[in-house]
Amino acid sequence: MNPLTLDRQGADTRQSCDKPDGQAQQREATSPAAVEPQEDRARPSRRFRPLAWLWNKFPTLMVLGVIGGVGYCGHRFEWKVPKFSTLVGAEPAERDDWCAEHGVPESQCVECNADLLPRGPQYGWCREHGVSNCPLCHPDVAELKETPAVSPADLERAALGLSVEERARNNSVCKLHQRRLQFASLDAVREAGLDVALVQRQPIQETVEATGEVRYDPTRLASLSARAPGTVWRVEKYVGDTVRAGEVLAVVDAKEVGRAKTELIQALAQEELQRKVFSRLDGLSSQGIVPGRRAQEADAASVQARARVLGAQETLVNLGLPVDVESLRNLGEDEAVARLRLLGLPESIAAELDPRSTTGNLVPLRAPLDGVVVERQVVAGEVVDTSRVLFQVADTSRMWLMLDVRLEEADKLALGQPVQFLPDGSRQGVGGKLTWISTTADERTRTVKVRADLPNPAGQLRNETFGLGRIVLRQEPDAIVVPNEAVHWEGCCHVVFVRDKGFFDSDESFKVFDVRTVRLGAKNEKFTEILAGVLAGEVVATKGSDVLRAQLLKNNLGEGCCAAD
Numbered sequence: 001m002n003p004l005t006l007d008r009q010g011a012d013t014r015q016s017c018d019k020p021d022g023q024a025q026q027r028e029a030t031s032p033a034a035v036e037p038q039e040d041r042a043r044p045s046r047r048f049r050p051l052a053w054l055w056n057k058f059p060t061l062m063v064l065g066v067i068g069g070v071g072y073c074g075h076r077f078e079w080k081v082p083k084f085s086t087l088v089g090a091e092p093a094e095r096d097d098w099c100a101e102h103g104v105p106e107s108q109c110v111e112c113n114a115d116l117l118p119r120g121p122q123y124g125w126c127r128e129h130g131v132s133n134c135p136l137c138h139p140d141v142a143e144l145k146e147t148p149a150v151s152p153a154d155l156e157r158a159a160l161g162l163s164v165e166e167r168a169r170n171n172s173v174c175k176l177h178q179r180r181l182q183f184a185s186l187d188a189v190r191e192a193g194l195d196v197a198l199v200q201r202q203p204i205q206e207t208v209e210a211t212g213e214v215r216y217d218p219t220r221l222a223s224l225s226a227r228a229p230g231t232v233w234r235v236e237k238y239v240g241d242t243v244r245a246g247e248v249l250a251v252v253d254a255k256e257v258g259r260a261k262t263e264l265i266q267a268l269a270q271e272e273l274q275r276k277v278f279s280r281l282d283g284l285s286s287q288g289i290v291p292g293r294r295a296q297e298a299d300a301a302s303v304q305a306r307a308r309v310l311g312a313q314e315t316l317v318n319l320g321l322p323v324d325v326e327s328l329r330n331l332g333e334d335e336a337v338a339r340l341r342l343l344g345l346p347e348s349i350a351a352e353l354d355p356r357s358t359t360g361n362l363v364p365l366r367a368p369l370d371g372v373v374v375e376r377q378v379v380a381g382e383v384v385d386t387s388r389v390l391f392q393v394a395d396t397s398r399m400w401l402m403l404d405v406r407l408e409e410a411d412k413l414a415l416g417q418p419v420q421f422l423p424d425g426s427r428q429g430v431g432g433k434l435t436w437i438s439t440t441a442d443e444r445t446r447t448v449k450v451r452a453d454l455p456n457p458a459g460q461l462r463n464e465t466f467g468l469g470r471i472v473l474r475q476e477p478d479a480i481v482v483p484n485e486a487v488h489w490e491g492c493c494h495v496v497f498v499r500d501k502g503f504f505d506s507d508e509s510f511k512v513f514d515v516r517t518v519r520l521g522a523k524n525e526k527f528t529e530i531l532a533g534v535l536a537g538e539v540v541a542t543k544g545s546d547v548l549r550a551q552l553l554k555n556n557l558g559e560g561c562c563a564a565d
Contacts, residue, residue: 099111099112101555102181102182102551102555103182103183103184103551104182104183104184105184108182108184108510109182110180110182110510110512111179111180111182116510117180117500117502117510117512119178119180120133120140120141121133121138121140121141122178123137123138123141125172126532129158129162129519129531129532129533130162130167130169130170130519130532131170131177131516131517131518131519131532131533132170132174132177132517133177133516134532134533135150135532135533135534135535136150136154136155136158136532136535139535142534142535142537142538143498143499143500143501143514143538143539144501144535144537144538145501148535148536148537150535153478154480157476157478157479157531158519158531158532160474161206161474161476161521161522161529161531162519162531164206164412164473164474165412165473167519167520167521167531168494168519168520170492170493170494170517170519171492171493174492174493174517176490176493176495176515176517176552177495177514177515177516177517178515179514179515179552179555180500180512180513180514180515181497181512181513181515181548181551181552182510182511182512182513183511183512184511185511186507186511188511189511192544192547193543193544193547194541194543194544194545194547194548195541195542195543195544196499196539196540196541196542197482197483197486197539197540197542198536198537198538198539199480199481199482199530199534199535199536199537199538199539199540200480200481200536201478201479201480201481201536202478202479202481202527203475203476203477203478203479204476204479204481204521204522204524204527204529205470205472205474205475205476205522205524206472206473206474206475206476206521206522206529207420207470207471207472207473207522208405208409208412208413208470208471208473209468209469209470210403210404210405210406210447210450210468210469210471211403211404211466211467211468211469212401212402212403212404212421212466212467212468212469213401213402213464213465213466213467214399214400214401214421214423214454214461214462214463214464214465214466214467215399215400215401215402215463215464216374216394216396216399216400216463217394217395217398217399217400217453218400220369220371220394220395220397220398221392221393221394221395222367222368222369222371222392222393222394223389223391223392224249224365224367224368224389224390224391224392224393225384225385225386225387225388225389225390226252226254226363226365226384226385226386226388226390227252227254227318227319227320227363227365227386228252228254228255228256228257228319228363228386229254229256229383229384229385229386230252230253230254230255230256230257230361230363230383230384231252231253231381231382231383231384232250232251232252232253232378232379232380232381232382232383232384232390233250233251233252233253233362233380234250234251234349234380235249235250235376235378235379235380236248236249236250236251236349237249237250237367237373237376237391238373238376239373239374239375239376240372240373241372241373242371242372243367243370243371243372243373243393244367244370245367245368245369245370246366246367247366247367248345248346248349248364248365248366249364249365249366249367249373249390249391249393250364250365250378250390250391251345251349251362251363251364251365252362252363252364252365252384253359253361253362254319254361254362254363255361256319257316257319257321257360257361257362257363258359258360258361260312260315260316260319260321261316261340261341261343261360263308263311263312263315264309264312264313264315264316264323264325264328264340265333265336265337265340266308266312267305267308267309267311267312268309268325268328268329268336269333270305270308271302271305271306271308271309272329273305274298274301274302274304274305275302275305277298277301277302278295278298278299278301278302281294281295281298282295282298282299309325310325313325316343319363320344320363320364320365320366321343321344321363322344323340323343328340338355340360341355341358341360342355342358342362344362344363344364345362345364346364349364365390365391367391367393368393369393369395370395371393371394371395371396372393372394372395372396373391373392373393374392374393374394374463375389375391375392376390376391376392377389377390377391378390378391394463396456396459396461397455397456397457398453398454398455398456399453399454399456399461399463400451400452400453400454401419401421401432401451401452401453401454401469402449402450402451403419403449403450403451403452403469403471404442404445404447404448404449405447405448405449405450405471406446406447406448407441407446407447407448410437410441410448410450412473413434413437413450413471414434415434415435415436415437416433416434417433417434417471417472417473418431418432418433418434418471418472418475419431419432419433419434419452419454419469419470419471419472420469420470420472421452421454421467421468421469421470422467422468422469423461423462423465423466423467424465424466424467424468426460426467428460430454430455430456430460430461431454432452432453432454432455433452433453434450434451434452434471435451435452435453436450436451437450438450450471452469452471474522476521476522476529479521479522479529480529480530480531480534480535480536481527481528481529481530482496482527482528482530482534482540482542483526483527483528483540483542484523484526484527484528485542485543485545486528486540486541486542486545487518487520487528488545488546488549490549490552490553493517494517494518494519494520494533495515495516495517495518495552496516496518496530496533496534496540496541497513497514497515497516497540497541497545497548497549498513498514498515498516498534498538498539498540499512499513499514499538499539499540499541500512500513500514503539513541513548515552516533516534517533518530518531518532518533518534519531519532519533
């Protein structure tokens with residue numbers, strides 16, 4: 001029990017036994033003898049105060065001690081749980097054979113121990129092709145059992161590919177090509193889901209893509225109207241009919257046609273009369289029977305009659321009814337009238353008509369070119385005039401393709417370049433040639449109109465069909481390509497992961513992939529052209545290569561791989 005508590009209890013007991021009256025108690029409390037015992041009772045509490053303070057602080061001191069012990073053990077054993085034998089001092093701690101940075105046993109890590117797998121020759125940066133350790137200039141860097149030969153065609157292909165357009169550039173001070181990524185075993189490769197593929201040669205195209213629309217060639221599209229106002233007497237062709245140039249599409253009953261034919265008959269008769277008058281007066285004038293002035297007047301009248309014949313003939317020609325006036329001059333009047341009545345009508349129609357009862361106002365509407373009737377806006381008995389389009393005939397053997405090319409890609413185009421077009425909803429494409437490039441950019445879409453002529457002998461292309469067009473900039477029949485998933489962008493360089501040539505030499509061979517910087521060319525749905533960086537026959541990581549990329553990025557954290565050029 002606390003001594004201070006005992007002193008207080010004793011004092012209370014004494015006070016309860018001695019109960020003086022009120023005045024005595026007051027005197028006792030104010031006397032010096034009463035004050036002195038209270039000071040004596042306070043002295044024991046001061047003696048035990050340090051013990052009480054230690055008792056209250058004991059939990060805090062205990063926690064601080066535990067934290068200090070944990071810190072000492074962590075530093076002592078490198079923050080690893082030590083073996084029991086190490087704690088009791090039975091045996092010394094063993095060194096852990098694992099490289100945490102590269103994920104392989106320390107004794108087998110080729111990055112930490114470069115002598116295990118010496119690096120090949122280092123040639124540095126290739127200014128011509130924009131890669132480090134360029135295989136085109138130094139084929140011995142290729143991960144192949146035998147040093148390959150680089151042909152002049154490969155060098156020309158790379159030069160052409162780099163000159164066609166501006167390619168993505170690699171950083172010349174990038175050190176990624178010096179990195180090697182290693183797996184602990186072949187089982188580790190399989191567990192990572194990594195797949196590989198050969199670098200191979202395949203044909204590939206580099207194109208500019210643009211959406212487009214197929215249209216009729218305006219130079220091969222005819223919109224036909226009646227040559228004179230009138231009534232549609234007969235319709236011969238319908239939409240979809242194939243026609244030849246000169247075939248009759250419809251026949252129009254036009255009063256103006258009958259008037260022109262009548263004027264021609266009258267002009268011919270007047271011309272014949274004036275010719276005879278002049279012939280007679282000219283003979284009489286030469287004999288002096290009549291004055292020469294009358295012969296001259298007759299000659300002038302004859303010339304005017306011939307002019308009226310030519311005028312009437314021209315009127316019929318303008319109406320689409322060419323006529324042979326010389327043949328009519330040799331015919332009698334009735335024969336000339338009969339011939340003019342059915343002028344311009346084909347034999348197939350004229351044979352069905354009675355010349356005596358058929359009107360002479362008929363004028364045929366003919367197709368001006370070979371093609372297909374694509375529009376008809378008339379029926380028999382309808383009143384028409386010269387401003388109304390009755391038929392449209394199009395030659396569909398050749399169509400126009402109008403493409404909208406992005407302004408930044410327009411400089412790559414040139415007349416005569418091949419064009420490939422795949423209509424929407426179709427599996428069969430068609431090819432043509434680029435024939436026109438607009439000099440104006442659309443003010444709203446900022447695209448440039450270009451045109452290609454597309455042959456359409458089978459008629460598979462249809463007017464106003466949309467689709468995707470590709471303008472071919474470059475065709476490579478023997479390009480070096482890799483699958484698209486093999487190529488990665490690391491912020492400053494395009495890289496692929498090339499399998500070491502000794503990967504399968506034995507079970508103990510190091511499972512290493514080299515990082516190789518590359519320059520990219522054309523690309524399609526499956527493959528990417530490599531202009532420089534790898535050679536045909538090498539093996540690159542494809543499916544699952546993101547595992548290698550993640551390891552590469554992890555190792556580069558905090559140190560970076562590039563500096564500013």
